[in-house]
Amino acid sequence: MSQILLTAKNIAHKFDYELFNNVHLELKEQESIAIVGRSGSGKSTLLHILSSFIKPNSGNVTLLGKDIYLLSEEQLENLRRYELGIIFQAHYLFKGMTALDNIEIATLLSKEKIDNNLLERLEIKELMTQKIGELSGGQQQRVSIARVLSKKPKIIFADEPTGNLDKETAKLVMEVLLEYIKNNNSALILVTHDIEMAELCNRSFKLEQKALKEIL
Numbered sequence: 001m002s003q004i005l006l007t008a009k010n011i012a013h014k015f016d017y018e019l020f021n022n023v024h025l026e027l028k029e030q031e032s033i034a035i036v037g038r039s040g041s042g043k044s045t046l047l048h049i050l051s052s053f054i055k056p057n058s059g060n061v062t063l064l065g066k067d068i069y070l071l072s073e074e075q076l077e078n079l080r081r082y083e084l085g086i087i088f089q090a091h092y093l094f095k096g097m098t099a100l101d102n103i104e105i106a107t108l109l110s111k112e113k114i115d116n117n118l119l120e121r122l123e124i125k126e127l128m129t130q131k132i133g134e135l136s137g138g139q140q141q142r143v144s145i146a147r148v149l150s151k152k153p154k155i156i157f158a159d160e161p162t163g164n165l166d167k168e169t170a171k172l173v174m175e176v177l178l179e180y181i182k183n184n185n186s187a188l189i190l191v192t193h194d195i196e197m198a199e200l201c202n203r204s205f206k207l208e209q210k211a212l213k214e215i216l
């Protein structure tokens with residue numbers, strides 16, 4: 001039986017105005033979930049809540065069986081470092097370093113090996129000795145995805161990972177992400193504007209009128 005990796009119960013959050021309330025979500029091993037919605041509806045905020053970076057005004061998040069609000073700073077740090085793979089809208093690569101150095105930082109921390117096959121699949125293997133500043137936006141994005149996957153996370157949170165990419169490359173990135181979760185018994189939550197990318201996931205939800213609703 002496949003295990004539940006993430007449970008969100010009754011999540012509500014507001015900044016200047018209420019973004020959403022009563023959000024429930026469950027993510028199982030090998031499952032991919034897409035979240036769509038208009039700009040400003042709170043998709044990134046929800047992803048930050050689910051990935052432990054923002055504490056919601058109310059509700060609970062359980063990751064890998066652990067209530068994250070009961071964890072110590074150190075336990076939370078370890079969970080983020082070893083189990084969560086986070087691909088955010090702005091990618092935090094070290095600009096002065098090479099693509100390879102950037103990926104090695106992640107694999108050294110998590111004691112994993114760099115997967116050459118993955119670099120080949122993402123069509124970035126030939127770029128490894130180049131400095132980040134010399135790469136195009138889409139190439140940088142794929143390096144940051146390779147960096148995240150190289151540490152072998154159990155849950156991947158991706159915020160518009162295909163946003164800067166042409167359709168063909170976007171599809172390639174989606175295929176790599178979906179293959180990864182199948183091969184590693186992991187799972188994916190994807191925020192996207194692109195309904196075609198959402199359709200590649202097992203389930204899709206829309207954030208609308210302060211609620212998260214499943215769409216078919």
Ligand SMILES: Nc1ncnc2c1ncn2[C@@H]1O[C@H](COP(=O)(O)OP(=O)(O)OP(=O)(O)O)[C@@H](O)[C@H]1O
Pocket residue numbers: 015016019037038039040041042043044045046
């Ligand atoms: N740290 C913050 N402090 C105050 N307001 C915030 C903060 N983060 C987000 N907001 C507000 O919350 C709302 C939702 O933002 P969010 O980034 O979650 O939207 P989004 O659905 O991801 O939009 P987009 O599709 O444009 O990325 C916005 O109105 C934004 O201004």
Ligand SMILES: [Mg+2]
Pocket residue numbers: 043044045089159
């Ligand atoms: Mg966003």
